[in-house]
Amino acid sequence: MQVDLLRNKFGFDEAFNCKEETDLDGDLKRYFPEGIDIHFENVGGKMLDAVLLNMRDHGRIAVCGMVSQYNLAQPEGVQNLMCLIYKRTHMDGFAFFDYYNLLDVVLPYIREGKIKYVEDIAEGLESGPFALVGLYSGRNVGKQVVLIARE
Numbered sequence: 030m031q032v033d034l035l036r037n038k039f040g041f042d043e044a045f046n047c048k049e050e051t052d053l054d055g056d057l058k059r060y061f062p063e064g065i066d067i068h069f070e071n072v073g074g075k076m077l078d079a080v081l082l083n084m085r086d087h088g089r090i091a092v093c094g095m096v097s098q099y100n101l102a103q104p105e106g107v108q109n110l111m112c113l114i115y116k117r118t119h120m121d122g123f124a125f126f127d128y129y130n131l132l133d134v135v136l137p138y139i140r141e142g143k144i145k146y147v148e149d150i151a152e153g154l155e156s157g158p159f160a161l162v163g164l165y166s167g168r169n170v171g172k173q174v175v176l177i178a179r180e
């Protein structure tokens with residue numbers, strides 16, 4: 030379902046579910062035969078390892094999150110960091126609190142429908158814990174929001 034959403038609503042050329050694939054390196058080689066220029070990292074672990082193998086020279090990785098690692102007693106670690114050297118990859122971390130000033134830039138794009146999004150709304154504060162746990166089991170479709178009260 031999420032894969033259809035990515036292809037059809039958001040207009041990505043290709044999409045796959047990293048949790049269902051057994052050969053992430055092979056998948057990336059198939060979809061990016063010439064390598065990846067820019068990667069937006071939100072999963073971490075095995076996914077990031079496969080991406081590192083498939084970056085183009087001088088490619089860029091924006092690290093936003095590593096959701097596959099948060100609930101592990103011991104994070105998996107990343108095996109392929111050496112690729113950063115010979116591919117001269119640029120990898121940076123980003124956190125939302127540095128970019129509040131860009132809200133005025135982004136909001137008009139959202140209002141005009143140029144930035145598309147899907148929300149998964151859980152009603153009421155009491156639904157918060159259930160919604161939070163659901164993030165880690167793929168229960169939500171779209172950005173998980175907890176609606177406290179309607180204005």
Ligand SMILES: NC(=O)c1ccc[n+]([C@@H]2O[C@H](COP(=O)([O-])OP(=O)(O)OC[C@H]3O[C@@H](n4cnc5c(N)ncnc54)[C@H](OP(=O)(O)O)[C@@H]3O)[C@@H](O)[C@H]2O)c1
Pocket residue numbers: 031047048070071072092093094095096097098123124125126164165166167168169170171172173
């Ligand atoms: N840097 C920042 O400032 C910042 C701020 C907020 C969030 N983040 C990061 O942004 C990412 C998205 O967060 P969000 O709050 O917007 O959550 P979200 O997109 O509403 O939901 C998280 C999604 O992560 C996926 N997921 C859960 N466990 C996974 C696993 N083991 N492997 C692969 N995918 C998994 C699930 O997708 P499926 O439905 O496909 O299973 C789930 O829908 C996260 O990495 C989060 O840490 C970063």
